[in-house]
Amino acid sequence: MSVTAAPSRVASRLAEIRGEGRAALIGYLPVGFPDLAGCIAAARVMVDAGVDILELGLPYSDPVMDGPVIQRAVTAALAGGTRVRDTFTAAREVTATGAPVLVMTYWNPVLRYGVGAFAPDLVEAGAAGLITPDLIPDEAGEWIEASDRYGLDRVFLVAPSSTPERLARTVAASRGFVYAASTMGVTGERTTVGAQAERLVRDTRAAGADLVCVGLGVSTGAQAAEVARYADGVIVGSAFVRALLDAASPADAEARLTAVTEELAAGVRGGKS
Amino acid sequence: MTGEPGQPRGTSRTARSLRHEEGPYFGDFGGRFVPEALIAALDELETTYRKAIVDPEFIDELDRLHRTYTGRPSIITEVPRFAAHAGGARIILKREDLNHTGSHKINNVLGQVLLTQRMGKTRLIAETGAGQHGVATATAAALMGMECVVYMGEEDTRRQSLNVARMQLLGAEVIPVMTGSRTLKDAINEALRDWVANVDTTHYLLGTVAGPHPFPAMVRDFHSIIGREARQQVLDLTGRLPDVVAACVGGGSNAIGIFHAFLDDPDVRLLGLEAGGDGVETGRHAASITGGVPGVLHGARSFLLQDEDGQTIESHSISAGLDYPGVGPEHSWLASIGRAEYRPVNDVEAMEAFRLLCRTEGIMPAIESAHALAGALVAGRELGPDGIVLVNLSGRGDKDVETAARWFKLADGATS
Structure with a gap:
């Protein structure tokens, strides 16, 4: 069905990184936190310190897949007046660093904007595509069509509860990579990454996925190293947001983000033994 | 089934039933x-x-x-002293307030x-x-x-x-x-x-x-007993179907529960009363169908109070049970095909109806249900003395005594 011959930029980058014998570090930040400029600055710091791909979260009033840390940041971003259009601004600025940008968004803001208008605006902003935590392929007809037309990635999620049939369906609908939720739960830092994450990645590959990245609950270098053994990418959100929340000043934020990124970047490199 | 009283009048045999929607x-x-x-x-x-x-x-x-x-079937109660304020139409309450735990x-x-x-x-x-x-x-x-x-x-x-x-x-x-x-x-x-x-x-x-x-389909099915009982009870009492069935709508469970049995009775008007809060025109309300546009919240596409960025707008109502910016998808559908009508009732109107039912009938409704009562008063006046309005009295007002006392400033009762 795809009318776009262009390869996915994210998939190309992930394959390149695999060629280096390591996993990719994918870092999440909510747009507009601490403010628009601060978020863009933070993303640049993260890219400089070793984040390979940026996941920019479009702030939404009802983020049911997010835990307390990201909720706090998103609530602050919205209270600060962050708009949907700021996501395009942030994507444009961060893409200029050379790191591919995926926008993470709950579905209603896209519906409200109009799927047919959102897709070309993503392209115009230089974003590679969308990660959609509350949109399953079964409900994504319009998005699949638009993303095909504009050559955008569509990253759907699989979960430890996904049946083999659903894994196959989700893998077939995805473009860029498949997002494996490491655990049954919401975003947030956890002390361990469950054994079910490795099983899920294996099952997702068995269902036909080439590139599988793991998110939810990864916050330390050791966890990143563990996940990097079996996944193509390690997705980290709350640990970065926590660094921003805890920062006393912009300089402190930069120092904290750099430290977190370097630890995780070392993790994704040390994982392949 | 032929000759059953209350058989849908004026519908062709081929008219599509609206009572078998199973989702998604x-x-x-x-x-x-x-x-x-x-x-x-x-x-x-x-x-x-x-x-x-x-x-x-x-x-x-x-x-x-x-x-x-639970104590089912719940009874129906005709409320003539209350109905005297509704242009003389007959008003009949389906008493879900008498269920164990106090609501539907x-x-x-x-x-x-x-x-x-x-x-x-x-x-x-x-x-x-x-x-x-x-x-x-x-x-x-x-x-x-x-x-x-x-x-x-x-x-x-x-x-x-x-x-x-x-x-x-x-x-x-x-x-x-x-x-x-x-x-x-x-x-x-x-x-x-x-x-x-x-x-x-x-x-x-x-x-x-x-x-x-x-x-949406499952919860509706579990509540559809309300309408099945009430339809028969009204037939037994009055010999015909009601002209209007009124219910309050937040998420919409009590409303769909009483509406469902009447969906294929085209002469029965279905009236959902949304929480108008301070008034829909003020923006401080919970009337998702009246004042919202379609969107996705909590897993379903339905009418929704949202801003131009798709952020959910906070709803406002004196009634905590109706204070929700969304509404069940089947209501959005019934509204879109014109089978049910949705109107706002603001806080003031609901509280007047609350007090009126207390004073005229000795029944204290939940503030949620008082929205339906306020809508019934208006519908009754529109129908005139021959009309019959069935109201789902979805809950009792014990939980609302404090709110109502504050609203009516406590000693207000001594003035009338």
Whole structure:
């Protein structure tokens, strides 16, 4: 069905990184936190310190897949007046660093904007595509069509509860990579990454996925190293947001983000033994 | 079936029945806009439900609970002194307020708690606004020996403190939700987060006809007993069907419960009363169909109060149970095809109807249900003396005594 011959930029980058014998570090930040400029600055710091791909979260009033840390940041971003259009601004600025940008968004803001208008605006902003935590392929007809037309990635999620049939369906609908939720739960830092994450990645590959990245609950270098053994990418959100929340000043934020990124970047490199 | 009184008049045999919509979609509304992690649980729930509703053992058990625990069938009461303020039309109340736990909510809770047993789950979670659904869930959990956690917006725990205590006395844990607007929508967010994390052991006992499929169709089915009973009761009392069936609409469970039996009676007007808050024109209201546009919230596409960026707008109503920016997808569909009509009733109108029913009939309605009563007064005046209005009195007002006392400034009663 795809009318776009262009390869996915994210998939190309992930394959390149695999060629280096390591996993990719994918870092999440909510747009507009601490403010628009601060978020863009933070993303640049993260890219400089070793984040390979940026996941920019479009702030939404009802983020049911997010835990307390990201909720706090998103609530602050919205209270600060962050708009949907700021996501395009942030994507444009961060893409200029050379790191591919995926926008993470709950579905209603896209519906409200109009799927047919959102897709070309993503392209115009230089974003590679969308990660959609509350949109399953079964409900994504319009998005699949638009993303095909504009050559955008569509990253759907699989979960430890996904049946083999659903894994196959989700893998077939995805473009860029498949997002494996490491655990049954919401975003947030956890002390361990469950054994079910490795099983899920294996099952997702068995269902036909080439590139599988793991998110939810990864916050330390050791966890990143563990996940990097079996996944193509390690997705980290709350640990970065926590660094921003805890920062006393912009300089402190930069120092904290750099430290977190370097630890995780070392993790994704040390994982392949 | 021919010759049954109340047979739909003026419909051709080929007219499509509206009473067999099973989801996931109702026209353009409904669906499953949820994280993949929940799909397996929703599938399991749907399969369990479909098996149960054709299983005589399940049907008998639910029927036994309705009769011996809830007190069904609930009666109807004609209220002539109240109706004197409605242009002389007859007004008949379906008394869901007399159910055990004080509202219609128990109908759905008992159905779902039996399904929970069948799924081998032992922990119930629920959201609650006014506390009625939370109380019903805590009650069923106590009855079945299950663990129960109820999420309730912190704002609602204050305005419905009596129900918080009731839930705690019944053994449930009540968790005040401090995020967002701290009302029902945020309680649902928090319940969904809990469910994703604990879905192996936990059933999310959603309390209204919203949410992802199969909840809208399933919760409607469990409440459709309201309309089935009421339709026959009104026929027995008056010899004909009512002209208007009125019910309040937040998420819309009591309304769909009483509407459903009448969907194929084209001469019966279905009137949903949304919470108009300070007035729809002020922007401070909870009238999702009247004042919203279609969007996705809590797993379904339906009418929604949202801004131009698709952010949910906080709703406002004196009634915690109607204070929700969304509405069940089947209502959006019924509105879109013109089968049901939705009107706003503001706080002032609802509270006047609340007081009027107390003073004229000695029945204290829930403030939610008072919205339906206010709508019935208007509908009655429109119909004139020959009209019959059936109102779903979905809950009783004990929980609202404090709010009402504050509204009427306590000593107000001495003035009339």
